[in-house]
Amino acid sequence: MSTIPANESTIEWKNWNAEIPATLMFVVQDGKILLIEKLTGIGQGKINGPGGKIDPGENALQAIVRECQEELHITPHSPVKMGELHFAMSDIPDIHCHVFMSNTFDGEPTSTREANPLWTALDAIPYDKMWEDDRHWLPQMLDGQLFNGRFEFDGEKVVWMEVCFGDSAKALWIENA
């Protein structure tokens, strides 16, 4: 488990519930990862994976497939859930995010109103243009590790975090999609 800084979180995580359920997808193929330049919504202007909010009546898997279709015109095959992320935000509603990976998909990644596709070498992921927490779980996820991350933000800055990996991380997931 990794934590920063050493101080306690101001969040009472035991009773914490996010307002927004969301998803992320990372497609990896031939030594490259399919990232996006996000053009709308939360994190606009950042590099991220495709994803977005879960609509009422959807589960996380249905939501991530729909978001990939909407944002990049691709349909990922057999998404595998790799992690959950819990974001306690200071200035926007709190977010609970399900993170998936896939190695194959139908369609051609295409720019849309919401995103520009960016095939990126796995050793050149631009963490400086991504959310600050990503560097604390994305490398391990790409090594095949399941994860569970809790992050407290002040604006866009991480002020506290706790990230677990492996089976003990999966035991912390709220939902096994």
Ligand SMILES: Nc1nc2c([nH]c(=O)n2[C@H]2C[C@H](O)[C@@H](COP(=O)(O)OP(=O)(O)OP(=O)(O)O)O2)c(=O)[nH]1
């Ligand atoms: N990698 C990463 N992704 C994050 C972080 N915080 C955060 O909300 N996200 C992701 C989760 C969602 O995929 C996305 C936020 O949802 P969104 O605003 O894109 O939702 P949406 O596509 O449904 O947008 P809209 O309907 O409001 O236009 O950003 C973070 O710290 N790191």
